[in-house]
Amino acid sequence: MTSTPGKPLHAPTLHHLEQLMAGLLEGVILIDPTGVILSANPAALKMHGVRGVGELGATADDYAARFALRYRDGRKVPRREYPLLRLLAGESFPDLIVEVTPRDADEPCWVHQVRDIVMDEDGGEPDCLALVISDVSERFDAEDRFEAMFHANPAPALIIRIADQRFVLVNQGFLDLSGYDRDAIIGKTLFDFDFLADVERKAFVKACVARGEVVPQLEAELPLAGGDTTLVILAGQPIEVGNRDCLLFTFADLEPRRRAEHALKASERHFAAVFEMAPVAMVVTQTDDNRILQVNAAFKTLTGYDDRAVIGRVADDLQLWNDAGQREQLETEIRAQGGFRGQDVRLLHKNGEALDCLASAENMRIDGDACVLWLYQDITARRRGELELVEAIEAVMKDANWLGRSIMDKLATLRNPRPGAASDAPLLDLSKREREVLELICQDLDDAAIAERLELSRNTVRNHVARLYAKIGVNRRSAAVVWAHERGVGA
Structure with missing residues (x-):
C-alpha cells in the first residue's frame, strides 16, 4: 500500500485526541495518511473484542487481514472496499453498515455502522484520519428477530415505507392470500399495487398512510393476482424498520365468512320457499x-x-x-x-x-x-275412519267369544291411542321345551296329548304350561294361541 505522506501528528495533539476519544460512547480508530493505526479508544477495542490497539493490527492492511467484513446481505466486502482503506483512498462513506467477524470465528460477532472523519489544517493535506464506529448489533438483532417473526406469522401482513410509499416487507401469509409473488410486491409503490383502491373511507385511509398514522380496522376488497378480489379486514400500525418510519398492515380474510353468509341467506331463502x-x-x-x-x-x-x-x-x-x-x-x-x-x-x-x-x-x-x-x-280423516271401523266391528262382535274380546282390546287401543306405546310386544325368551309345548297348544292338543307326544307325565306338562302362561302374561289356552299367532309361532 502506498500513500502520500501527510504532516506528522504531534504527540501532544495525539494525546489530546486520545483524552477526548476516551469519553466517547462511539468507537474511534485513528490512522495517519500512511495507513498506520495510531490509536483506538476503549469503545472501538470493545467493538472488536480486543484489549489493545495492537490487536487491531499495525496498519489498515493488517486490520483487513485480521477481520472479515460482510455487507448486510451476506456479500463479502472486497479488501479494497474496507472502510479504513477507503478512508485512505479519500472516499467518503457516511453510515456504512458492515458485519465484522474475527478471522478465527465462523459467524459475525458485531454489526458496525461506520463513517469517516478527515482532520486537516485549513483544507490542506490531511493530518489524521478517523473511523467512527457505532455498534448497532442489538438493533439489527432486534430487526432480524422481528423479520423472522414477521415471516413466520401466518396472519397476512405487509410493510410500507412512509417516505416513498414503497413496500419493504411482505410475509408468506399475504402472498398466499393474494396469489402474488414476492418480487411483484417488494420495491413497488402503493401506486403500482394499490391494495387500498376499494376500501371503506378511502380518502381518510390514504391520508393516514401519507402521515404515517394509525389506520383503524376497515373492510376492503383486496385485489388478487388473478384479477378477482377477496373481502378482508385490514388495519395499519406505525412502526420503525431500519431507522425508517413505516406502516405495518395486517389482514384478516373475511371471504369464507362472506361465502358462509351468502350460503346461509340462500339456505334461508330455500327454507322460506319450502316452508x-x-x-x-x-x-x-x-x-x-x-x-x-x-x-x-x-x-x-x-x-x-x-x-x-x-x-x-x-x-x-x-x-x-x-x-x-x-x-x-x-x-x-x-x-x-x-x-x-x-x-x-x-x-x-x-x-x-x-x-x-x-x-x-x-x-x-x-x-x-x-x-x-x-x-x-x-290425521283427522284417518282417525275418523278408524273410529267408524271400530264401531262397525263392535256391532258385529257384541256376542263374540274370547277372540272377540281380544279384538275388542285392540279396538280400544285404536280408539284411545297411547303416545309412545309400542305396536308389538317383544317375543319372550322361551325355553326349548316351553316353545314345543306352545306349538302343540296351537295344534289344539290337550295336556294328555301333549304328554304323550313329548313322552312326559301330565303333571310335568301342566308345570310347563303354567310357567308358559306366566311368561307370556295369559291365563287360558285360547289367549296363548292368539299370543303365539301374533308372533309367528304355530301359524
Whole structure:
C-alpha cells in the first residue's frame, strides 16, 4: 500500500485526541495518511473484542487481514472496499453498515455502522484520519428477530415505507392470500399495487398512510393476482424498520365468512320457499316466549286463521290446542331435548272443530335467532275412519267369544291411542321345551296329548304350561294361541 505522506501528528495533539476519544460512547480508530493505526479508544477495542490497539493490527492492511467484513446481505466486502482503506483512498462513506467477524470465528460477532472523519489544517493535506464506529448489533438483532417473526406469522401482513410509499416487507401469509409473488410486491409503490383502491373511507385511509398514522380496522376488497378480489379486514400500525418510519398492515380474510353468509341467506331463502309450499302445516315460534313468528299456507288452511290473527301471539291467545297441559309438556321437552317426533295432539279450528294431528318440533335458527319449527300432520280423516271401523266391528262382535274380546282390546287401543306405546310386544325368551309345548297348544292338543307326544307325565306338562302362561302374561289356552299367532309361532 502506498500513500502520500501527510504532516506528522504531534504527540501532544495525539494525546489530546486520545483524552477526548476516551469519553466517547462511539468507537474511534485513528490512522495517519500512511495507513498506520495510531490509536483506538476503549469503545472501538470493545467493538472488536480486543484489549489493545495492537490487536487491531499495525496498519489498515493488517486490520483487513485480521477481520472479515460482510455487507448486510451476506456479500463479502472486497479488501479494497474496507472502510479504513477507503478512508485512505479519500472516499467518503457516511453510515456504512458492515458485519465484522474475527478471522478465527465462523459467524459475525458485531454489526458496525461506520463513517469517516478527515482532520486537516485549513483544507490542506490531511493530518489524521478517523473511523467512527457505532455498534448497532442489538438493533439489527432486534430487526432480524422481528423479520423472522414477521415471516413466520401466518396472519397476512405487509410493510410500507412512509417516505416513498414503497413496500419493504411482505410475509408468506399475504402472498398466499393474494396469489402474488414476492418480487411483484417488494420495491413497488402503493401506486403500482394499490391494495387500498376499494376500501371503506378511502380518502381518510390514504391520508393516514401519507402521515404515517394509525389506520383503524376497515373492510376492503383486496385485489388478487388473478384479477378477482377477496373481502378482508385490514388495519395499519406505525412502526420503525431500519431507522425508517413505516406502516405495518395486517389482514384478516373475511371471504369464507362472506361465502358462509351468502350460503346461509340462500339456505334461508330455500327454507322460506319450502316452508310456504309444504303441504304439512308448519309454524315457527320464538324459543324464549313461544310467540308465533311465521305460519305457512297449509297451517292457515288447516286452522282457518290468517297471518294477522296469529303473528306475534301465543297458542293460548288463540286457544289453538285442545290440551294446553300437553303443549306445555312438549315445550318443556323441546327445551330439554331439542325437539320431539310424532306426538298425537288435538288442535282446535277457528270455528271450534277438533283436529287430530301428529306433531313434531325441532329447535333451529333463522336469521341468527333461536326458534322452534312445529309441524302438524292432519290425521283427522284417518282417525275418523278408524273410529267408524271400530264401531262397525263392535256391532258385529257384541256376542263374540274370547277372540272377540281380544279384538275388542285392540279396538280400544285404536280408539284411545297411547303416545309412545309400542305396536308389538317383544317375543319372550322361551325355553326349548316351553316353545314345543306352545306349538302343540296351537295344534289344539290337550295336556294328555301333549304328554304323550313329548313322552312326559301330565303333571310335568301342566308345570310347563303354567310357567308358559306366566311368561307370556295369559291365563287360558285360547289367549296363548292368539299370543303365539301374533308372533309367528304355530301359524
